[in-house]
Amino acid sequence: MSHVFTRRRFLVGSTLGAGALALSGCDVLDQNGDIDAVLRSAEQLTMKAQRLLQGRNALAREFTEADISPSFRVNGTSVPDSDEYAVLAEGEFKGWKLKVGGLVERPQEISLADLRKLPARTQITRHDCVEGWSAIGKWTGVPLMSILNRTGVKPTARYAVFHCADELERTLDGSGRYYESIDLVDAFHPQTILAYEMNGQALSIGHGAPLRLRVERQLGYKQAKYIMRIELVDSFSSLWGGNGGFWEDRGYEWYAGI
Amino acid sequence: MNENAINDNVRSPRTIFIRRHSLVTRLTHWLNALCLSFLLLSGLQIFNAHPELYWGHFGADGDPAIVTIGSDVRGDDARGFVRIAGVEFSTTGILGVSEVDGELTPRAFPAWATIPSFQDLAAGRRWHFFFAWLFLVNGVLYLGFSILSGHFRRDLAPSSHQLSPRHLWHEILDHARLRFPEGEEARHYNALQKLTYLAVIFVLLPLMVLSGLTMSPGMNAALPALVDIFGGRQSARTIHFITASLLVLFVIVHVAMVVLSGTWNNIRSMITGRYAIHEKGPKS
Numbered sequence A: 001m002s003h004v005f006t007r008r009r010f011l012v013g014s015t016l017g018a019g020a021l022a023l024s025g026c027d028v029l030d031q032n033g034d035i036d037a038v039l040r041s042a043e044q045l046t047m048k049a050q051r052l053l054q055g056r057n058a059l060a061r062e063f064t065e066a067d068i069s070p071s072f073r074v075n076g077t078s079v080p081d082s083d084e085y086a087v088l089a090e091g092e093f094k095g096w097k098l099k100v101g102g103l104v105e106r107p108q109e110i111s112l113a114d115l116r117k118l119p120a121r122t123q124i125t126r127h128d129c130v131e132g133w134s135a136i137g138k139w140t141g142v143p144l145m146s147i148l149n150r151t152g153v154k155p156t157a158r159y160a161v162f163h164c165a166d167e168l169e170r171t172l173d174g175s176g177r178y179y180e181s182i183d184l185v186d187a188f189h190p191q192t193i194l195a196y197e198m199n200g201q202a203l204s205i206g207h208g209a210p211l212r213l214r215v216e217r218q219l220g221y222k223q224a225k226y227i228m229r230i231e232l233v234d235s236f237s238s239l240w241g242g243n244g245g246f247w248e249d250r251g252y253e254w255y256a257g258i
Numbered sequence B: 001m002n003e004n005a006i007n008d009n010v011r012s013p014r015t016i017f018i019r020r021h022s023l024v025t026r027l028t029h030w031l032n033a034l035c036l037s038f039l040l041l042s043g044l045q046i047f048n049a050h051p052e053l054y055w056g057h058f059g060a061d062g063d064p065a066i067v068t069i070g071s072d073v074r075g076d077d078a079r080g081f082v083r084i085a086g087v088e089f090s091t092t093g094i095l096g097v098s099e100v101d102g103e104l105t106p107r108a109f110p111a112w113a114t115i116p117s118f119q120d121l122a123a124g125r126r127w128h129f130f131f132a133w134l135f136l137v138n139g140v141l142y143l144g145f146s147i148l149s150g151h152f153r154r155d156l157a158p159s160s161h162q163l164s165p166r167h168l169w170h171e172i173l174d175h176a177r178l179r180f181p182e183g184e185e186a187r188h189y190n191a192l193q194k195l196t197y198l199a200v201i202f203v204l205l206p207l208m209v210l211s212g213l214t215m216s217p218g219m220n221a222a223l224p225a226l227v228d229i230f231g232g233r234q235s236a237r238t239i240h241f242i243t244a245s246l247l248v249l250f251v252i253v254h255v256a257m258v259v260l261s262g263t264w265n266n267i268r269s270m271i272t273g274r275y276a277i278h279e280k281g282p283k284s
Helices: A002-030 A033-054 A083-090 A112-117 A144-151 B023-048 B121-149 B151-156 B165-176 B183-187 B191-214 B217-222 B225-230 B233-260 B263-271
Strands: A097-102 A108-111 A121-128 A134-143 A159-167 A177-183 A193-198 A212-214 A227-233 B014-019 B067-074 B077-084 B087-090 B096-100 B103-107 B274-279
Touching (some): A083 A159, A121 A193, A134 A144, B023 B233, B067 B103, B077 B103, B121 B191, B217 B225, B225 B233
Antiparallel strands (some): A134 A193, A159 A177, B067 B077
């Protein structure tokens, strides 16, 4: 019978071991770089699988006016805390210009009035926060594609980076400044717009005035608010934490399609 | 008849071993248990980031919630509660408010039920999506193998005799009295077992995957029908939570049945494949 006991002990031991691992060991595992790298491999798999299923131009669902959320929560920064932004807001953003540069053929600066003269797109879409909540809003703005067609994109460009006016975290080195990035597949997607209106009104400060990004096949933290400058780059390595965005530098996935 | 055949009329009681579970069933069973454990605990971490459930396409603070796990903090006094359809239950210590390093802290599910134990949505998502992929690959392997090997047809499909109301009622009474099949009967799953396993394999687990994918804005663009099936992203999130709860309930009953109907025999059969059946001896 002795082997039964050893087997029994093995079973008890492995059950308890697995339980202990699940309950407390995960925190240790969580801080282990190798394990973190293994867990992170799923992000690439998710992105490749979704891109394969979506194709380039599969559209996010568009809703009707009747579906719009009665209230749309202001998330992240509610007012950018800088003198520069305060001056712009006071002048109703007449002094603001969107700068588009980096790996483009013809860098440009475009005023809000000029953006409003360009062909616009209006879409009623669902905003999905990484935390789990959703809200539906109507967005009007210029397709990013038409801006990039005006500036031209150099062949080495891979990502569009959005530099924002808000500092979501106060830091001495400025690394708490909000920024985001998308690749050219999403940059040239027909629903990717630079929105200056929400629910038929000029974009409020809470929701990102004067201009915010809508990239509808991804989560809320990709929808950068208070856009000051768009830069086309071939890699993120020289930007802050090197992961392509404020939240990405704080552990969140760069591909936020799930 | 071969040596392993069971004969209820043998002269003396004896124990024989049958091969109950195939290697693939055993491997996928334990991998599945591992995946579901990590998925549950990391899922609760993700839930904690917004501990409210809604119905329909949208839902956020201020929208009517079906379920809320929350806290009232007044000075030093913290009270945890769960509110379901307007009815509030005090759950201080477990839900809404629980101890973190000896101090009562507002958080929906307690530290011991989440991965990681501290609040970290980004890490919770990494664990969740990694094990979601492993769970999916494991599940597809199991389904493919079980269809090809005839496991579903042979072991899980109930016979028409088993499905008769009379027989089912009989089994329910037997289970309630904790009387489990013996001898020849123990060779096969009983009808309640078969129906439960089929419900888990073909209803609950696929619902978990589909409702999970429906929460993904990327998948919504790829497969727009998903949103319609569940009636919205927030409905899918609620169904994801309810289905996970049903799976937890299944696991509790499953483990209880394993323990009550012969702990070591059951566990051995899921590890080595060998399952002991006791023959009783002459019928009188």
